[in-house]
Amino acid sequence: MAKKDYVRYINSLLNENTEQSKQELSDLFADEEFRKNDMLEDTRMGYMYIAICIYREEKAAHIEENILMNVDSLGEICDLICDIKFLLWRIEFQTESKALMQAVNRIEEEKLSVIAVEYIIRTACFDKKNVLLKLCECYIRLNKEDKAFQMLKYGKDINR
Helix, strand or coil: CCHHHHHHHHHHHHHHCCHHHHHHHHHHHHCHHHHHHHHCCCHHHHHHHHHHHHHHHHHHCCCCCCCCCCCCCHHHHHHHHHHHHHHHHHHHCCCCCCHHHHHHHHHHHCCCCHHHHHHHHHHHCCCHHHHHHHHHHHHHHCCCHHHHHHHHHHCCCCCC
């Protein structure tokens, strides 16, 4: 299949948004030949692979509102992960005082699971533990202790 055809196929599966279409996406990205030959040259495919890894963990944890639920295209999944990544970097490098609240608001707005947030922290941040702790502190200040405790539970294995 040509690269453009893969993009169309992935977009159609995301747009379909059924359990079967999500499974087809998961199967596609599990295919070693696809990853080796067709995925590496397109950054969007890399972000989609991250989303699929998150989705698999969410599915294993029986989380119904998963990362693939509110996106209709490859571009949307790239935008979502990039936006969260850049917000986390702003927290990590303390570039703005509003960054922490903006990140929490975006996480809540997108209904991202704790698994998704922790996975993006693991893949995007250098000082993973500090970013996670700052998010947890913010959730506690917002009286969302359950979310903070879930983050600590899932993030307990984060190094540094």
